[in-house]
Amino acid sequence: MKWRAAAGSESPPPRNDEDPMAKKPKKNDVHGWVVLDKPFGMTSTQAVGAVKRLVGTSKAGHAGTLDPLASGMLPIALGEATKTVPFVMDGAKVYRFTVRWGAETTTDDAEGPVVATADVRPTPDEINAVLDDYEGVIMQVPPAFSAIKVDGERAYDLARAGEEVELEARPIEIHALDLVDCPDTDTAIFEAECGKGTYVRSLARDMGRQLGCRGHVIELRRLAVGPFGEDDMISLEMLEALRHSPAREDDLARLIRPVETALDDIPALAMSEADANRLRNGQPVLLRGRDAPTFDGPAYAVCRGQLVALGDIDRGAFSPKRVFNLART
Template sequence: MARQGRKPKGRPVSGWVILDKPKGMGSTEAVAKIKWLYFAQKAGHAGTLDPLASGMLPIALGDATKTVPYVMDGRKVYRFTVRWGAETTTDDTEGPVTRASDERPAREAVEALLADYTGEIEQVPPQFSAIKIEGERAYDLARAGETVEIASRLVQVHRLDIVDVPDGETTVFEAECGKGTYVRSIARDMGRDLGCFGHIVDLRRIAVGAFDEEDLVTLDELEDAAQEGREPLDEAAIAAGAKARVTDFRPLDDYILDPATALCDLYEVTLSDDQAGRVRSGNPVLLRGRDAPAFCDEAFATGQGRLVAIGSIEEGSFHPKRVFGGRH
């Protein structure tokens, strides 16, 4: 007799929580915290953010995890501060200094370099990075004392601007870049080109794909929302050390963005209730309307404002590939 599958633990909640990750917290730790707060069945993030960095860590709950690749492939915006005069093993403040200089660049010299770091550029990722070398993460090998050879790669930097020069020691930049770009490498390489060396002392991610700063929510805000939804405890329970459970998730769920928010670059198909039912069963539906495309490699379908499926349009019909049934 076949054993029945175990019922998933947690709520079938789906959507995006755009966490403003604090410094010192790892991405995996942040996902676990959000999953616990929401008592979610499933959670994952769209792109690691270094523990020493702060800012945007998009976290997908439930069915929204199916849209993670579309966020990871999107553009990212970083604001970062470079301190001139020293290069480190980690290209940030965590590692020891390996090279130093008394030289400091003039703003004009830094500005003259920006064009060299815009467009399609070649860069070598930092030794302390998530790049895999023969199945091992580069940062694991580096922490074990090994010097690893990391091949250079082509990355896309759409925009690189100076936003502030607070003093002669540091320059603040903003970069808009594509997947796989390391701004720590940009700081390291610019320092070498300028002959003064450099490393990042502050790094903040402020946009990923469809999400921007207006979508950010802090852990404190989420903790307050969870507290608002916790059951009241009497004095005896408090004295006994009991912990209040969250019984009303509505204050927390107010911070969840619909899974379809991640798909803003795709063509949207609006379905009737009957069409939505057919698509959820895995069936194609014929699209009507003068503006409906005959072919489209990737599109998403919504019904009553909810994400129903991701698929393609072929000969005027929408064909579902990934169907969504979660709720929040």
């Protein structure tokens, strides 16, 4: 993790209404990933804003929206890491969620009004018997209250305005779906590992319909996203505590994951300084020698351990698509 003070010019004289002794916080060139344990009730946008303020950086973005009523992992990219966000978003995700049987809601969670009820309650054996139907590549209809666009408008905006929203089923992939516990006859706890675009709320809705008992999600927590696991998560309270730490930058450097963590699933290419400079100028590099890769596809280049570029290998040449402006070692 590299840090450098932001360049700046001499400060202008303070206005009459400014305290000349007051110091504005500096914005650091922080590059990497904060794997936030997002609290319940906070939007993903609010979480990004809070991390930007606490870390003191000006550029950040998240890798996959997490609903306000959900908690857990929200990977937040800082600085140059924002260029690698798609690789994290495309990774598998793990959720633990609790379903309340007996009622289906407009939002498929506890926020919306009830639209259907049932007196039937499934047994653990009956639940386990249908889980295989939801594994693999399946067709899923997203919730009406979702961020999917319909004729240029968000589905949830149309639904809140009282319009009838009909979304088409689309293919998703669920790698695993397991029943974890049944605390009582009304609730069941599940864990799902799934691909991009899966709506856990829709899983609860569809299982409830199939079992004849209706259902909706009452608690949802994301445990993993792409290369990040539970052990990587840090809380806003931890970041807040670092603001007053005498070794703030060193502590942050230990908590922030490197930019290239997002690229764990693609090959790395070691480059000479001369070839690295070509890549930084947007020029392709021929891959020669006995260790040259024999495959085509995405890869990233490093020079002396420093991330240089993200691009594609094609017929023995590496062409940069994204160049990283990181401090050189």
